[in-house]
Amino acid sequence: MFFELAALAYLVDMIFGEFPCKHPVVLMGDFINGFERRFYSDRILPGALLVVGLITLALLVSTTLVYLCGLLPTWLSLIVLAIFASTGLAMNMLHDSVAALLTAEQPKQALSYLVSRDTKDMTETEVYKAGLETWAENLSDGVIAPLFYLLLFGLPGIAVYKAINTMDSMIAYKTERYFYFGKTAAIVDDIANYIPARLTALLIVALAKDKQRAWQCLWRDGNKLESPNAGFPIAAMAGALGVALGGDASYHGQIKHKPTLGLPLNPVDKSTLTRALQMKTGINLIVLGLLTIGAVLS
Template sequence: MNNLLIAIFAYLIDKKFGEFSFIKHPVIIIGELISFFEKKFYKNSITRGCLLVVFVLSVISFFSISLYLYLQFFNSFLNILISSFIASMFIAHKMLRDSVADILHVKNKKEALSMLVSRDTQHMSESDIYKAAIETYAENLSDGVIAPLFYLLLFNLPGIIIYKAINTMDSMVGYRNEKYENFGKCAAKLDDIANYIPSRLTALLITALAKQKNIFAFYKDGKKHESPNAGHPITAMALALHVKLGGDTSYFGKIKHKPYFGKGTDEITKEDVQNALKLL
């Protein structure tokens, strides 16, 4: 019951306040820990990348479990209050939603979008911009909201903090390029495992909120994505909005051929983004 209360309060705190400017964000600290190991011990090998994972998870697990045990000395009310405040910093719904919503209002939409995605934005049409905004919103609903809450519900503070450490490692080194192909493989695979259930849960929640009759309709197209997880919430969102997402996309000057997700119009509008953001 405590875990459920903490999850609810943490979500509401994030929804109301978002990031706190008066404190260093804990994900930045996790990133600094990853950077420390990389600078000292980087070698483009799978073994060295696995050592990074062991090092980061050992440090983060020790800290988060110690914090959890320390909070048990507080009375139940204070424990829930402090735990909710800490957990809210590992949920990113307000930041994600505000960042996507800003794209609708700023003059330079391409520049705003480039802060959220790794794809090339210079030559995007307005429809392409809106498509990318919806895709990143759907995918990050899993990584930034549902997955943290899922592990918070299961394992209290250690669950959400350790999950964010895994997710941060993947976002920093889990790339298939010359530098990280081997070094980041262990982190990327672990992130795939950690997000397996939350990504599908996110897709189910989107489907339920959109009142779709076939709650598993997302699976057919979702499994076509090169990621074992990202395609499911993206497809669920496409079906909810009656649009077609995915397709050929430019990354670092090269066209990447991607499958389509969902059924509907290819022309994505501002209203489609607004409707996506309404699915809370």
């Protein structure tokens, strides 16, 4: 287990956030775009080759970095590896991006940078609802999942996960262009996020004031969405706040019918999103506490 590395990487992300350099995820995105321009065909095979190629590249680069860091003194190696690993964690960036909806002059435009759904005709309630769903779902994708694979496999684990998640965010859509090309990326991402999504949901339940309601909504609604993973943290968040999330949304000009998660006990507004974002402190304390315990016992 890599508890010391994970704890230090989490602290680096908490304190410094994103570094002012080209982010590894951006480099992965450049690779995906380059591959797509040259080899795109809406068939499963080219998409599968992209998945294998990017995962292999992420694995090679990360293992090379681990080898090179092994030549350094142990304390310095740990610091350098933690800095690299912290680029795969996104708590600060996620929190700040969603919190921007609270102060933006044009919340719909701010939201459009975060979600793939159409935002132009959204009501204020729909904007904050989408913000809540983004916060809940991406606590898994951007924080718990990469931390999970960092703990299991070190830097190569978090690098491979970020490659998988980046491909999912760029090509795993059921549109005419990506239906087959992105299918392998979608399946691999579903597998990679299966455990982390459920761990994230349990973490949200642990932080809820009404834990029983949060657990009941998670148990009842967690598997209602088309995605095998996204519904779990969203249902837990809905139960924790006593609101209804999910429901119909517009994607690429077409209405997609989705079930409702949670209970409409409270309105979804700016104060609701504020309460959800305040969970950041509790999440940081729990995660760092568990990592510290793991480091001491390992």
